[in-house]
Amino acid sequence: MTSRERQADGGAKSEKRPRSRTRARRQAVEAEGVLVTGACGRLGLQLVRRLHRIEKVISIDRRPGTLLPADVVHHDIDIRRRKSRDIFRTSGVRAVVHLGIMHDPRRSSAERHSWNVEVFSSILQYIRTYRIPKLVLMSTAAVYGPHPDNPQFITEDTTLMGGARDPELRDLIEVDMAAQSYFWRNPQCETVILRPTHIVGTVRNGVMEYARIKRPLLAMGFDPMVQLVHELDLVTAIERALAPGVSGIFNVAGPGQLPLTRVVEDLDRSPLRLPSRVLRTVIGLSSQLRAVGLRQAQVDYLMYPCMVDTSRSRRKLGLAGMHDIDACILEARHCIAEEP
């Protein structure tokens, strides 16, 4: 346990010490639910379906919560609106899980940046104001960025260089850095930052978009090693992160790694290999025409490794028995086959 985590533990204990009996009673009654932002997304639904069986779940999302379980209290509003403050104030929130990060490459970068940064700063403000003792942020391993000279397994302490070649990632790095800053400044709040690698399953993200392409593009002369993580394992990681006493930054990835070409073969795809410069041009043009859900800078993932060291999450979150990379590939194949 690091000095910061000990400090955070101590801080959390002192926070639980109320000033008066009345307040203690009120906290005991009210501090019982987990607030999930972005709960109507595919990963959010999986999380909420697991959490609602064991505790009260409050959802905030701009999308309608028709698929949410009946006992989940859903608020169909924009977190940036003033009304959301009341939800944090009155709902009795013991922890906030922030999944409501916009990744959609079809949205303008200004809109994404505004949403991601403003929403998160609002959440931090509410957590500080209403002394919510736990925050779990779903960041991404993409914040490290794929680089030719990356260590084979990047640890949590590595500098976030993802924005150096991919300007679209800067808002995610800003959110991650803001959470880290909050982690240091507010030891009374247990802050957990999860940085999962490529998530596979029912989610709609870059890697699943890539897996759906009939002839996925590969960069000639490059074959980086890749890791995958199953969405259910990520839900388990969030669940473990919600336990009292857990704080810190954790990389999350399933066991095993494979060269990208093997993953494409196992997905039963016949790849199209292009020189990296041509590939960048093709993806750049297709991206501008909104023909693919990939960005030009994501070509780097087809060339350089960005694998994470998961020893800390295995040790502290107790993540064992996760889906290995073969199981993840089978899951991706299964999800793609089930789509209409």
Next chain:
Amino acid sequence: MPRLSRSSHDATVIDLPFPRATIDRLRRTLAPDFERRAQVIREHYDAQGGDPFGFDFDFAEYVLLVTGIAYRSYFRVEMKGLENVPSGAGLLVANHSGQLPIDGVMIGTGLILDAPEPRLVRSMYDKWASGLPWVSVFLSRVGQVVGRPENSDLLLDNGELLLVFPEGMKGIQKTFQKAYQLDEFGLGFMRLALAHGCPIVPVSVVGAEEQYPAVWDFKYLARKLGIPHAPVPLQALLPFIGPLPLPSKYRITIGEPMMFEGDPDDEDQIIGEKVWVVRHTIQRMLEKGLASRRHVFW
């Protein structure tokens, strides 16, 4: 539950335009128990769920057949002291020479083909090479790793055998006048060995200096290119002898493992004293090897 084809016993085999019988014959020529040696290495990495750095024996085997021919027939390598190779983590520290890192290739080939218990030798390559198409894939498939401290830590934690040339580029680019005179050693390998408590195994390579004898250091070009030396090998001045290295006979000696104790973060002077011991040992081994050889080419 469906299984991936890769998981079955019918592993994908690279198809080369040679009859299988020819390749099998070549395997047996290189080592009568080639299959057993290949199996030992495969099983080692299969037990770990594959190599995290991308080593692929199905690919490396074909490279081994080529380097094996050079090892047995071209350089006719004579390896001594193979029993000194540790079974667990260790650092092989060798002199570096010959303009191209053929010495490293020969050490690696010898440890697979001739060692009582075959071992894959891992070495580190410069970061710039990892951005080159084909080169980076080739290097990782044959078991080489990008030169990062995190990577060397991981390799030693996994019980791998690391080959280190502490002279670096300065050593390999020596001109022929300085043949077999060791250049300054870097200190990094000693800090690594102290941090992991693993043995240092000194290795001397005699014969590599003569493969591309550099007769002149083109200092002006070196300055312009921003590199320490720009050696001009004999083959460049006498093009009729061809671009291939001269078929000098390699004599590789693996010394007894050396254990050091101390703080890996000690000052350079303290680490330097330990490094001097290793350097001195290798220099003595080189001198002994040179004294015992009858001729450069046989």
